[in-house]
Amino acid sequence: MENRLKIAVLSGKGGTGKTLVSVNLAYTAKKALYLDCDVEEPNGHLFFKPDYLTKEDVSVKIPYVNDYLCNGCKKCVDFCKFNALAYINNKVKVFSEVCHSCGGCMEICPESAISEINKSIGKIEKGNLEDVTVVSGILNTGEASGVPIIKAMIDDENINEQVTIVDCPPGSACIVMESIKDADYCLLVAEPTLFGSHNLKMVYDLVRLFKKPFGVVLNKTQDGFNPSKEFCENNKIKILSEIPFDVELGKLNSDGKIVSKENRSYHDLFAKLLTDITKEAQNEAIINS
Missing domain, CATH: 3.30.70.20 (Alpha-Beta Plaits)
Known part of the structure; x- marks a missing residue:
């Protein structure tokens, strides 16, 4: 990894909290690169509101x-x-x-x-918030595939930040495969529902196919039965963090706020998550060296 870490954040469906996790990991990393590869509906920039925006056409x-x-x-x-x-x-x-x-x-x-x-077929927009470089891929309406845009983002030779967070498209199709191909670690985000556990299995199968080290974040957790947690326990999948179902978090997120910037306890939660991912990725690198 050459002391650099590329984390791909996945979910089997939209709305699980993938962008919430991606944005806050990038922000707590301080100096980081955030790549919004959900090119059909990129929304990470709504939280970062980056300055010094530049645009590059993709053909x-x-x-x-x-x-x-x-x-x-x-x-x-x-x-x-x-x-x-x-x-x-x-x-x-x-x-x-x-x-x-x-x-x-x-x-x-x-x-x-x-x-x-x-x-x-689309464009790439680049800007900054503090020490986070924000890059968003935007696919033109009506185009069939965003893979060329994601490829241009992932293969950018100017990427040199210590931490790169890849906010992947939802699902497990070709555009997701392109997003995770060079990732050092994959983080799977899941909701505590039967539908959530089904979609967790989709991305679980994908990262295993690509032989990527991975862990899970359970979002919107509450007391009671959690099918996604049960799936992780049955398959011996490491759960790195549980984000509670929280009205304050939901309001901050819906208002386009970076929760780790606004709330100290969530800053600590995402900082610890980043530390744990870094350790997991380093251990995996040692094992495979």
Whole structure:
């Protein structure tokens, strides 16, 4: 890890408290990088309200067909497994929304009638709150995949903070896989419901598939039966923290406040959680070295 730590925060569904945990881990880390990879609905910036905002466009390559060179052989149409090309009215039509930018159609064309052009799919915004660098990926409405935006965020060569917090998209699809690929540790956030335990299992299976060290935060806990806690105990999963169901926390969070900034007890809770994650990740690094 070269003394740097990248923590990916996951949940099997939206609304579990993933962003709550991510934002407050980044804030208590002091000097940190917060990456909001929930590119369809990024909301971390609503808490940080970063200054010095910069914007960077993210584009992908899509095919452009020169109708004068195309001889209508349809090899490109037959090649594309995503049905992004069709031969209509003696012309090849490109459906850019489902194109995966593989470039295969351009390579297979015998007449060199296909080239590539840039298509904007979204943007990356960067700013700061105190010593936290806040980076948000924003996917344009109607685009099918935010993976290229997340890849650009994760692979940024300028990332040099000691602690990076990756606020992953909910679920366990390709965009989540891209978000956790370089993570040193995965933190799974779950609610105390049957639905919550079902979705916890989704991300549990994912991080095990990727062979990532991980632990769990149980959010909105109350007295009584907790299916997510039972799932952790049955599968010998380490529970790193339990965040209580708390009206004050809920109000601060709904008002766009960073709870660890406003409330000392929650600052201590998230600071301890970060310390425990760091120890877990270091122990895992030693075991695998």
